[in-house]
Amino acid sequence: MSDLKQELKEKIIEQLNLEDVAVEEIGDNDALFGDGLGLDSIDALELIVMLDKDYGIKLSDPKEGRKIFESVEVMANYISEHRTK
């Protein structure tokens, strides 16, 4: 699980171009949106595509993302349970 969390943090930084953010600066339970990492709705779409492409998870309802993308911890748990690749 810790490997997956590390992997997710690296992917978030790379795919969302968070140039000034280091992996160690993202806590497992830090909020990704709002006051946390400050991600926005375009980032949410990027993360939905990432789930599909890298882990085979299709979110039919984008609103599901609100809960899934709460933090790296929540994302890792969801991916572990639902991944198809």
Added chain:
Amino acid sequence: MKKVYIQGAGSISSQKTFDNSEFLDEISVYNDTVISVVNPNYKEYIPPAAARRMAKGIKMGVVASRIAMQEANVEQVDAIITGTGMGCVVDSEKFVSAIIDNNEEFLTPTSFIQSTHNTVGGQIALGMGCKGYNFTYVHASNSFESALLDAKMQLELGEASSILVGGVDELGAHTIKIHRLIDHIKENAVTPATLLDSKSSGSVFSEGANFFVLGNALSERCYAEVVSVEMYNTLPLENLEETVEAFLKDNNLSTEEIDVVVMGNNGDVAYDNYYNHISSALFSETQHVYYKHLCGEFNTASSFGMWLGAKILKTQQIPEIVKLNETKASAIKHILLYNQYRGENHSLSLLKKC
């Protein structure tokens, strides 16, 4: 009609031109066929949250426009008019590559959103909260002149009093690759000193952003007056001489009254004869200046030519590195800019000392 003045300028090019206190004092010498810009510290101008989705072309455009506005001492303009030949080509390449690589699946929104030609103008407007006229011209190597003409006409007719106008293009890896395939990029590396003597086809490809604040108000800060801009999509060599003469006549000038001609020679042996022709036929006694050995070739490289012409008029100095012939202008009042790319999209622009 009201007069139009260049009130501020900002340039990001393959030279360190973003610092307006300098005028080509130090030259970045290359030995290549493709050259990139000398980057300013973009973080000084763009907040990290906004910058993270911006490709280089957008950053260049945003920062060049900020520099121009700072120099003109304005915080807002009535309109933003941009010229670009290729637009945000890096994000376009990213998006199209993703379509191919992922078999038309998993398409992400960011590169698509940022890939349109008018993204630069949009981001400049968002940065300053400008809700005025915002237009982007995409006319190959006449893109910048199209934007300039629009701005000039609006200012002359009093539809606006202050307009930000500029040209911007960025290099993209795939674009370079396909232009190499069709021999539009030189096969062998050249230096600024050897570009015009290379006797080879193609040019040195590059990128850059040059923005100007144009307005009706004349102040000590102003660079020059923009007197006239004309474009010619097709112009055979045999008609060039009479076209230039007619352009000057329309502006009540003769060839003898032009003090400096700024020419867009890019070292392409197949097309530099246009410049050579007007140099010898019309301006044999006039000082010639060139610039694409410094900034390279891109669709809006002529905006660097305008930056150079404006700087010359303001400072009344011509850096040694841009001099093309031995003739020296004593006082510089009128500057004619002539540009074309591969024999098409010719432009003549006339600048006058304020």
